Amino acid sequence: MARAATRNKKTKFQSDQEELKLRAAWHYFVEGLTQEQVAQHLGISRIKTYRLLAATREDGTVQITINSQAEPLLKLQRSLEKHLGLFECVVVPASEQTEASVSSVIGHATGRYLSERLEEGLSIGIGWGATLQACMNSLTWREIDNMTVVSLLGGLTHAAAHNPSAVAWRLAEFYKTELYQITAPIFLPSEKLASELWKLDDLKDLYERARNVDLALISVSDISKHASIFRRNLLTAEDAQSLREAGAVGDVLAHFVDNDGNVIKHPINRRAMSIDPTDIRKVPKVIISSGGVRKASAIRAGILATNAKVLITDEATAQELLRLPPVQ
Structure with missing residues (x-):
């Protein structure tokens, strides 16, 4: 029972972190908020905001396409x-x-x-x-x-x-x-x-x-x-x-x-x-x-x-x- 409870806590934590990461990405890349504004909006530190945004680039959650070429x-x-x-x-x-x-x-x-x-x-x-x-x-x-x-x-x-x-x-x-x-x-x-x-x-x-x-x-x-x-x-x-x-x-x-x-x-x-x-x-x-x-x-x-x-x-x-x- 204790192991099951621990697994459930881990799963919920991972789910919460994933949602937080997506919200941070949306506010920053789509709405154009600054990292400081994102941090204030989500109630987290600026350094955590930076890490969440970096993670969205590393894991492919956020992808950037440039539609013109020099x-x-x-x-x-x-x-x-x-x-x-x-x-x-x-x-x-x-x-x-x-x-x-x-x-x-x-x-x-x-x-x-x-x-x-x-x-x-x-x-x-x-x-x-x-x-x-x-x-x-x-x-x-x-x-x-x-x-x-x-x-x-x-x-x-x-x-x-x-x-x-x-x-x-x-x-x-x-x-x-x-x-x-x-x-x-x-x-x-x-x-x-x-x-x-x-x-x-x-x-x-x-x-x-x-x-x-x-x-x-x-x-x-x-x-x-x-x-x-x-x-x-x-x-x-x-x-x-x-x-x-x-x-x-x-x-x-x-x-x-x-x-x-x-x-x-x-x-x-x-x-x-x-x-x-x-x-x-x-x-x-x-x-x-x-x-x-x-x-x-x-x-x-x-x-x-x-x-x-x-x-x-x-x-x-x-x-x-x-x-x-x-x-x-």
């Missing part, structure tokens, strides 16, 4: 489309080139872009990374029948919010759709084990399903200590050095590629429980959502590896991409 950005988009052989490019301004800032602004743009293009019966393959994690906070809810989400990567046996398969799970949960996952660690200890697992009927079926999605949303990364795979110790610094020596410039779906988008011959690629990026080349729409100047070569390689025709990136990275050789 001419220089439009020109940059058109130049990049021509330079990289893209069908569409979205370039967003980023005031800072920190990992968090770039991921946040590109993720926001990606969430808006994706939400507008989801439709009944769509099958969508999903990669991972900080940008795609941020994207999930900017999705717009609407009911979509018969949509299917396919995770393009395996996961981790021990992880919090940054499990590679978590992005696909969050997308499927948000839109209440079916989810197909690679139920294996993203990197296995041996090539033989990975080869044997891919022979299982369920995983063979999933691989075929991944090849035939209608849309694939992925991110790419370079081979540095800042990259998710190395920052989260999925691979070591020694692995990174070995990959660079083999000609790798970036990671696309946990497969390492060279400047021309070729998946390099390396044991780590053969240990990966993820979809080979070259196997999604025939997907009707491949979207790369990624930014950061240091990733420019990896982004270009990712476009070549997957035949992506849509890129969502930041302004500084777009300018850096224009300095690289064009995609023929």
